[in-house]
Amino acid sequence: MRDILNDLDAGKYLSDPDPVRRAQIQMRTPLPKRFYEKVSVDRAETGHVVKLDGKPARTPARALIELPTEKAALLVAGEFSAQEEMINPVTMPVMRLANTAIDGVAREADAVLEDILRFASSDLLCYRADAPEGLVQRQNEAWDGVLDWARSALGARLNLAEGVIHVDQPREAIAAIGLHLRPRSDPFRLAALHLMTSLTGSALLALAVEAGERDAETAWKAAHVDEDWQIEHWGQDSEAMARRSARRRDMLAAARLIEALNQD
Known part of the structure; x- marks a missing residue:
């Protein structure tokens, strides 16, 4: 898919x-x-x-x-x-995203929506470090507000876990996210949401950007709290940073497209 x-x-x-x-x-x-x-x-x-x-x-x-x-x-x-x-x-990231929407997503909208929900069932924001304390605090600061928004605005109360062991999410929470997504199933918006979701590992961050709850740059930084922590303590790799720069460009392009779709 x-x-x-x-x-x-x-x-x-x-x-x-x-x-x-x-x-x-x-x-x-x-x-x-x-x-x-x-x-x-x-x-x-x-x-x-x-x-x-x-x-x-x-x-x-x-x-x-x-x-x-x-x-x-x-x-x-x-x-x-x-x-x-x-x-x-x-x-030309917006052009490529438009091509994807027209040639791919338009034919497979339901499958794309389901893929976003699969991300939500193992959303980045639900998996927390248990140490060190500095990283735990940064995750809390960057992620808790988005989870609070998802609970209040979407009706989705998600479970948290420490480490990488999978935690099952309530069916009601995933259903609530699906209900929120359903009116957003036009190919361009859905393609942009899917791209932001896959780039960040978080359906909630993508939906928060689409709703105007977070700007794209803030969401991008939130998705890289762990990576930035590692960079601060162990240094950065030039090839990895080049990949990150390219992915950030695509993330911001997706957000620009969503903003433009909201304007007649």
């Missing part, structure tokens, strides 16, 4: 969710040259279409790149405009 949610290139599904790995896969073939001069957005019957020199831009599966709101379409258009001599999809 998760293969469907990864970027689509040359009509083929890419199976690695890691943005750096995707970039390596995409670099196996030469980047296409920029073939257009003007990028525009035109109103269509059901949304807004991105056009290149007056011709509709298309996904790898040859579907129109048509988004529900003008703001969302302008995000994709802006990424096309920013391309220079070559077209580098790695630098």
Whole structure:
């Protein structure tokens, strides 16, 4: 299922969710040259279409790149405009997310929703360190507010555990999250929610960003409390930081798309 949610290139599904790995896969073939001069957005019957020199831009599966709101379409258009001599999809995270929504999620919305619920059943925020005290405190500060929000706003009271041993979540809590997700099943919003969920390991963080309870940067930092603690005490690895930077870019792009979907 998760293969469907990864970027689509040359009509083929890419199976690695890691943005750096995707970039390596995409670099196996030469980047296409920029073939257009003007990028525009035109109103269509059901949304807004991105056009290149007056011709509709298309996904790898040859579907129109048509988004529900003008703001969302302008995000994709802006990424096309920013391309220079070559077209580098790695630098176009909103466009790639739109392709995923149109060519993949639109056909598999229920399966994508179920995948987000699977994340919720083992959500990052529910697994706490028992030591050292400094890490425990940071987790509490970054995560407890989101859990409180999920309980009050979604009606989802989740169980906590120490360490990595799986803890079962109440069926009622997962059902409440599913009920909250159901009205958010349009392909673009669902694709963005799934991406944020998979990048952070937390459906609750993704839903908090979508609801405006947390901004994307705060959610991103919350998802990396443990990693940042390790970096402070043991140093950082340049390759790991490059992967993290690429994933952060995709996270912020997903949040921008959700914000744009809320604006007519």
